[in-house]
Amino acid sequence: MHEQTLKLAALWARERERDALLAERAALEAAVRRQQRQLTDARALVATTEAQLKALQDEERQRTERMNAAAKRRDNTQRLIDEGRASSYEAAIKQVELSRAIVDEEENALLPLYDQLEDAQRAATGAVSGVKVVEGRLREAEAALAARAPGIAEALIPATEVRDAARDGIHREWLNRYDDLRKKNMSVFGDVRDGVCQGCSVKLVPTELAEHRRGVATHYCKSCGRFLGELL
Numbered sequence: 001m002h003e004q005t006l007k008l009a010a011l012w013a014r015e016r017e018r019d020a021l022l023a024e025r026a027a028l029e030a031a032v033r034r035q036q037r038q039l040t041d042a043r044a045l046v047a048t049t050e051a052q053l054k055a056l057q058d059e060e061r062q063r064t065e066r067m068n069a070a071a072k073r074r075d076n077t078q079r080l081i082d083e084g085r086a087s088s089y090e091a092a093i094k095q096v097e098l099s100r101a102i103v104d105e106e107e108n109a110l111l112p113l114y115d116q117l118e119d120a121q122r123a124a125t126g127a128v129s130g131v132k133v134v135e136g137r138l139r140e141a142e143a144a145l146a147a148r149a150p151g152i153a154e155a156l157i158p159a160t161e162v163r164d165a166a167r168d169g170i171h172r173e174w175l176n177r178y179d180d181l182r183k184k185n186m187s188v189f190g191d192v193r194d195g196v197c198q199g200c201s202v203k204l205v206p207t208e209l210a211e212h213r214r215g216v217a218t219h220y221c222k223s224c225g226r227f228l229g230e231l232l
């Protein structure tokens, strides 16, 4: 390989070592953010399930009160009838029937409501333990980041120095191309197999490939822009 190609390859190797440190830190930070988002969702679920539970509890209380009041009215009116003290017998009978109908109505409504309450209670309890699980995961993710972040920061200093030093002696034209490829998030080298760039699968210029093979010049793929790399 040409001396400039070798320098570029060395720079690329240092760059990837440094990139690995950055990627490791980014992954640890992303894990924390993911757990933070999940915690927000888990807390929202607690709020929703608790609101549903409270609504059902309110309904249960209201229906029970209405049922008890109707039962009391029914019994009191029945007693007046039994003791012959009802001011209007017809109205009293109607009152008893009406009260009895209300008791039946509320009983019928309360039976399924108890099942719903049980489900809602279970959902609310589950949501609360879900928050605890996510809180635990968040603490773990934060601890992993805190444990590793100083080491990464420390390692980044020499890694950056070595990477910057690796730029020395590379022609400006090649450095510009190198930086462009980096900016596009592309790998810097395209390996060569059967005269084809493995970066983009396009056939290379034969004369340039021959020079690259002999190590007399640095060349790049005219299609994707990557430097010609290993001959596979």
Ligand SMILES: [Zn+2]
Pocket: 190, 197, 198, 199, 200, 201, 202, 221, 222, 223, 224, 225, 226
């Ligand atoms: Zn290519």
